[in-house]
Amino acid sequence: MRTATESWELKTTSKSQYTLKHDDLVKAEKHALIDGRDMRFGLEMCGRDWVLMSKEDHDVREARIAELEERISDLEDELDLVKAEVNDLLEDQNRKDA
Incomplete structure (x- = not known):
């Protein structure tokens, strides 16, 4: 998802754990920077939303x-x-x- 200033990488899981890799963050950040946006990583986990920047x-x-x-x-x-x-x-x- 993209806004005027941010590029969001969104993931969802109903499990109680999620594996986040450094490479995933670097890749998302790279794509955001190419577009001139700030990277945000959103995770919906067990019905609760989290944001990483x-x-x-x-x-x-x-x-x-x-x-x-x-x-x-x-x-x-x-x-x-x-x-x-x-x-x-x-x-x-x-x-x-x-």
């Missing part, structure tokens, strides 16, 4: 999440300032109207 991909995702959380915090701070300015303007207008 490289540590490097995980670290990149975590860093991006931290960046986005910081940006959200900055935007929330900006919104608070705008709300305060609007309240000040409304108070000024109410005093003029009174």
Whole structure:
């Protein structure tokens, strides 16, 4: 399965164990990189879903999440300032109207 940014190798088993070989991961990663995508390995085992990715991909995702959380915090701070300015303007207008 492919998305715009990821190439998924999906496996399923109802057994309680699954053999995953290094060569399988390398092959899946190679195909993903050729397509310009990040490799993900998904396994449905005994009715539960698991996802495997490289540590490097995980670290990149975590860093991006931290960046986005910081940006959200900055935007929330900006919104608070705008709300305060609007309240000040409304108070000024109410005093003029009174």
